[in-house]
Structures are given as structure tokens and as C-alpha cells.
Amino acid sequence: MQKKRLLSGMQPTGGGRLHLGNYEGALKPWTKLQDSYEMFCFVADWHAYTTLNSAPPDIAAASREVVLDYLSAGLDPEKCAIFRQSQVPQHAELAVLLGMLTPVSWLERVPTYKEKREFVSEGGGDSGPSYGLLGYPVLQTADIIVYRAHVVPVGKDQAPHLEISREIARRFNHLVGEEVFPIPDALISEATGVLPGLDADESGQLRKMSKSYGNCIYLTDKPDEVVTRLKTAFTTPTKIRKDDPGVPEGCAVCQLRKLYDPEGFQPQWDECRSGARGCVQSKRETAEVLNAMLEPIRERRALYESDPAELDRLLKRGAEKAAAVAEETLQQVRRALRL
Secondary structure, eight states: OOOOEEEEEEOOOTTSOOBHHHIIIIIHHHHHHTTTSEEEEEEOTTGGGTTOOSSOOOHHHHHHHHHHHHHHHTOOTTTEEEEEGGGOTHHHHHHHHHHTTSOHHHHHTOHHHHHHHHHHHHTTOTTOSOHHHHTHHHHHHHHHHTTTOSEEEEOGGGGGGGHHHHHHHHHHHHHHTSOOSOOOEEEEOOOOSOOEEEEEOTTSOEEEOOGGGTOOOBTTOOHHHHHHHHHTOOOOTTOOSTTSOOOGGGOHHHHHHHHHOTTTOHHHHHHHHHTSSOHHHHHHHHHHHHHHHHHHHHHHHHHHHTOHHHHHHHHHHHHHHHHHHHHHHHHHHHHHTTO
């Protein structure tokens, strides 16, 4: 029985390095899906330019970092095609054609367009948002349906973002009078909640782990870097002395310990709450737990980093497989549009 197709990807922003939030929310679920689906996993390097308001970063280098994190997290290039978006030009051709059929009003009402438009203005963009930012959903749709993907793994809060892609695919099918594209479904990730970062907002609430906040633990962090990051992590503000009671539910360190040591976190929480344990001990033990979890990831990454030529070959194979499927789709699209 033929497997259904799945499309997933990430942007190479912020230097490309992925953090524990990316791992829990996306990478870890992807590794579990690669046995059940025909999987295409790409780096969305073109998308990284949609909010560009200064000199472009080194997207090629950042993309390689993302690929290394994909592989170190456990994605198997024998089970899924791993490639850069820009290596498969069929994405761009399909985006152009879909753009001819997509009403501007659909794009202007996308919530993320409004949010990112303000971000561009705040970042010093004096010309306003780009055509690429407005057309982001069109390229996103092309990324998905160029493989005639049946499912796209997303978090619960991201499911609405897929709806415009579903609408564009439906519109194309309706206009040409045939079902060229399956309508992609959201595959809701089993990841629970949002991984907290190492800091809190002005009200004392933990913020999500995000590169923009600078509150991350990265998959590439060395053991001593994990220790250093946790030393400054947000704990209970009123727990000044060791014997002061803490609130583990609002402590970044305790939250990470619970996630990565579900069998052994309770004593830390109980002793923190009663004042029998200090934050220094909690941070030290949590760092040990995190480093033990990250060690297999570091080992896999080291293997791929040691052979850049093999990484190039892997990306080339992934792009060739992706391009072959994408070209089949484009042939159907050109025929349907009578090109």
C-alpha cells in the first residue's frame, strides 16, 4: 500500500541553529513520522528573505546548520528527502502560476502578514512590506502542493495558517475543472504546549523559547554552554535564600527538569517548594539531565560535520528526488492550464 506524502520544513533564520523548542515542537515529531509517510523535509531558504530590511545574511551557511540539526535530531536521509527549497526551482514556477489565481484580498487578511508588516517597519524598512511578504502564503502553498502532499505536520496554534493553502489548492482545482492537487490536511503535533525559554516577561510569566528573545538552549550547545545558560535562567524571584520556598510551576529550570526527567523530577519540585533545595543545585542537576539528552544528538552531528562532501551529496540526492516529483506535478499543472 502506497504511503501518503508529508511535507515539512523550517526557515534558516538567526544563523540557522535550532533550539530545544524547535526540537520538541517539530523535529522530534518528524522523526516519528518518517517511517509512516513518504516524507519531504526542506529548508525554506527563500522564505528567509520575506522580512529582509538590511544586507542579506549568509543563508547558505545557515541552511547547512539547519540540515545538520535535522540529521542530528534523527531524520534519516534514506527515509525522507532532505533538501534546500532553492535547489528545486519548481517551487518558484508553481508559486508564479498560483499567484496568478490567488486574490490579493485573501493575502491581505492573513494575520501573519499584518504582524510581519509591522515587524518590517519597526526594523527600519522605509519602503514598507515586500511583494514577497504579501505573497508568502502563495509560495508556502507551492512548497506543499508541488509534492501533492496529503499532510503537513503543524502545532495546534499553526493549523489555521494552513487554511489559505487549502483554499488556494481548491481554487486551482475548481478553475481548471479537475483534481490536480489533493487538499492537504494538518497533522496536529502531539507535542504538549509551548516549551518555555530561560527568561520571563515583565509580569513574571515564562516566555516561550525563541531566538528573538535570546532565551534558548540550542542543539549545538556544548555541555559547558548548557551549564552557563542555566546559571542565568529565571527561577522564583522571591526565592533569594536556599530555604525560601519556590514555585516550580513558574521556574524555567524546574519546567525543563520535568520535561526531560519525567521519572525523577518530583523530588526537585517538592524540595524547591518546601525550601529544602536551592536554585544552584536545581540548575546543576537540570544541566546534567539536559546534557545527557543532548549527547546522542551531538554525536550524530559530529559524524556529519566531519564529512562536508557527504553532506553535499546527501542534499543533492534529496533535491534530485524532490525535483523529480515536483516536475511530475508541474507537467500536470501546465497541461491543466493549457500552457
